[in-house]
Amino acid sequence: MVKARYQTAFRLYPYEKVADQDTPAPKRHSVVIIGGGPVGMGLALDLGKKGIDCLVLDDHDGVGQGSRAICFAKRTLEICDRLGCGDPMVDKGVVWNLGRVYRDESEIYAFNLLPEEGHKRPAFINLQQPYFEQFLVEEIRRQQAKGAPVEIRGQNLLTSLTQNDDHILLDVETPDGPYQIEAEYLVACDGASSPTREMMGLGFGGRVFEDNFLIADIKMQADFPTERRFWFDPPFNRGETALMHKQPDDVWRLDFQMGWDIDRKAELAPEKIKSRVRGMIGEDIPFELVWTSIYTFRCCSMEEYRHGRVFFAGDSAHQVSPFGARGCNGGMQDVDNLAWKLAAVIKGEAPDALLESYHIERKHGALENIKNSSRTADFLTPRNPAHALFRDAVLDLVEKHDFARPLVNSGRLSVPCTYDDSPLNAEDGLPQGPARSRPGSPVVDAPLGDGFLLDRLKGDGFTLLSINCDLPADVEVAGHHIRTLSIRAEGDLIAERYLGDAPAAVLLIRPDQHVAGRWPTYNARALDEAFNTAMGRT
């Protein structure tokens, strides 16, 4: 038996018996992914597109109900563009760039999350998580039709695993009983309470925050603005905070801070929730409750994201408070980082050391996310009188003085991580160039011709980008043929973001669109060395 832990919104991969269940010897797969959430499906799609045989095991047969994650950041959309499913997300999603912060009844300030032009994707879209997952699965189906070796098995529950020298042996439970398979690599994408992590007896340390938040997603026809509106101490939730955010399908996310000592059951009664909602939106607008949940939060991380042939990605490896939208967006950066590395190692192009860099780079990213979301939590939920004192002082000052605006912390919204000090980075050959395109940074988008730069960097391998200088007709790097893109830039955003005062630049760009190295001109030797470094060969 495989028990249902939650209801599904869309049934996308009903259980079917497969040949693996009847084979005398366990069938071996290159990568087995545990968990079919956004991270698991994103990873399967990325690996499948790279021709890597991978199998997703999910103990349910579709996408879980409830909006859950709703804010998808620009970098996530760029990753999904690379994976081929950015368009349906942005078409369906609600685009927003503006945040407004209120105290009591008055606005204290507004901020634009993307105060610069020249990006294909907006700072954020709001989209219910089930849609996000559905679009990933639909793209997997399209890729399967083209021959991508991805398989999804619903109602397949991992019950135990044994690591061996060259594979992992998995015991899987199904409605037809148990069977075994082997995996060269296993990636646990099974969420914050990861059963895989439990099974392996691995820790998940961090901080619990003593506060409760009520989410009420409601459906209503209202002309409230498409902005993130955040309240400190509003009349309808005295002494606490509140948030209002628009989603597709006339659904609105309302989030009420509640404090620590609450009667959970009483607070979840629909009538009680409705009266809170009326306090916020007024008596006149009809609405219905779509999804409600009370959550507490913690900021935790595993020590190591790799254990032999087992990797942890997304919430199973690290968990953050929801403020800042750094959970799912952080998880998608894990996918972005791990897929090309696994593919390169499985294809025999890179040594095992490349896989070590997944832990190094993504732990760096997770700690950055935990730091930011913990700071927000400390601002929103003062833990002692001094915290409350300075929080109130900031809010007092911000009404009259601009200087205090940056101190208000209602969420430091997800931005992509720069892998400073990564072992995969080449020494910066253009140290006086713009800091935002230094080695380790994600490629920043910019208009290019009729389109955008990032649309030209969606290949599966490395790309050599040259700006205002020529490359040889056929570039071989450390024995590999490498894709090239030569462009011209002068006085435009590409020049501003990649050249600064330099007349020209050459950049080696990783498959996950992070900069591996940059130089003022084409230099075959430096490039060879940088490529080897970026492949974990040194």
Next chain:
Amino acid sequence: MPDLILTPNLEATDDFYEALLNAHEGLDEADIHALNARLILILANHIGKQSVLEEALAVAGA
């Protein structure tokens, strides 16, 4: 890099001290704390430099 100044630097020492006391005149304890918190934030913003502020925090807490 400018360091935290720990030698006398006030332009008008007694005038400043008197003004500081006057600002707290007639306030109850909560308002005193609130005033000082605002004052710290205003002065910190004026100083701006993280290393100086960290040094000041360390000296004040020692």
